[in-house]
Amino acid sequence: MPERMLAARLYGPGDLRLEEILVPEPGPGEVILRVERALTCGTDVKIFRRGRHPALGPLPSLFGHEVAGEIVAVGEGVWNFRPGMRVVAANSAPCGACRFCDRGEFSLCLNLTFFFGAFAQYARIPAPIVRVNLYPIPDHLSGAAAALVEPLACALRGIEAAEVEPGSTVLVMGGGALGLMLAHLAKSRGAWVALSDPHPERRETARAIGVDLTLDPREDIHAALQQALGELPDIVFEAVGRVEVWEAAADAVRPGGRVILFGGCPVGTRAAFDTARLHYQELTLRGVFHHHPRFVGAALNLLAAGRIPVEHLISGEFPLLRLLEAFERMERREGFKFAINPWVD
Template identity: 45%
Template structure:
């Protein structure tokens, strides 16, 4: 039982490529909080960037408990918690808005001025703050594997990205990048009735893009003109209705603008490194009436829509989780991901 334990194993990030599995104090729930025994924590592109760079300006201050995509079983509840009890299977999202600020009042909770983040998924147990318990913790049905439920957080970001782009059934969408988020965009768009053109780099990404619903594939290596190739898959070469950048480079941002049709929408979903500048053709933007968007994070509403998609069984969760490892293997997992392995997501099983 939790009350009998004083320490647990957890991953602690100290700096660039410096994650240590340590014995740390066991969390205990305060008022409104719960403690969850982690059953699955998924690797994430954000965690990989944080591991590689040694920091994340918004989510944590070093040294810090690490990881944010998880699902598990409630181990203990704090005073005042009535919706959850020990033994319940849950997915706890990595943040929750305040619900009171300027942005929350305008249904832009992802921009909340007091957005509360929670890290520490790569551990045996995790404490879930009261606000996340109240706003962004969901009960997982018995038929849904917990490692599948853990996909809710990244999928919620993708769902919001598609919604913010005005995606409609029948639209043609290009997705630049076939990493975990790019593949998730491909699959979510295909499930929403969009025709997907995937722009990928490596040969092994071709098969993955097709698996998740891409109808057409453009490989950047060996293609002389990526823009022309994408436009060639659209009627009269007019360009796509929506272009999503999930690669996060200045070049791919420019590609997205150039492959979208007149009156189309570009979503710069992939965040470039701090200080990056991009040159865009202002004449093309203005006279072609192009909408530029940049979607960040999720909201409680998109978390629930993503969760419903996972629970429905329509999303190919099993195919998306391509590896499993123990907590003690976390460093080797990240090193493998840095070497551009074929894995999409690895489930860390504490």
């Protein structure tokens, strides 16, 4: 390995710098990847603009969390991975020993270890992730496709939490990458699926992946759903991360229905719900955050089997030197995710 590498580091709100820094060395239980591809994420854009994230640590900080690459070095105690293996890492791992892990509530782990540093030429994967959430990539799967493992694992957990079944009627509010994943996974379970998003291009992509009905949330989606179904849907996924959409999601589900609050709102915000409707119509409102280890392996299996419409989720590729341009494209809703290649100009 060379001594130095190019990496993106976040210094504060809107202050992301590409710098030459030392290539990391592996500690006990860790591995070093030569990054093949990293993917942009809506969370990355939020962190970039806000300059903070509870798991990010002190600034300046390495940045990016969806990564696939080739192992180039392993630390002491690593026996099941070796240099030359292509692998994909989830962005976190639970400790397996706290009271939440004992109950199988791994996303609430008191000692959750996070990874940041995908937007670089080399990345150090923490030991807990190596133990729990690092997987070999099948030879036929591209690095960019493999790096979808983490967001897809989150979507799989949301689908399970919602109890989507054959014949379920589902509304997904938000047509970003995760909204599309939720819609696709719900369809694959035999559900009837509608998706609402104000951007025509996103509605067009939703139709391309097989969504039954697309809606513009600026219009009367309740009337459209009533006309299509005779009632409001069984399940509503909020996949935007804005308070007003959380509130709209609770209004868009049938009596007895389930609302999955999937998109994260800014810390400290509050939402208001109709208490009479919540109580007397027996609604279920559930927040779903992050993934569990078993969903990571399941996500990789789906990607390897070609059962995820990768071509609709990854909108193009940028060199690391143009990372900010990729973020700007995402903010303008010009595409979904972008693959970042740290080895080209």
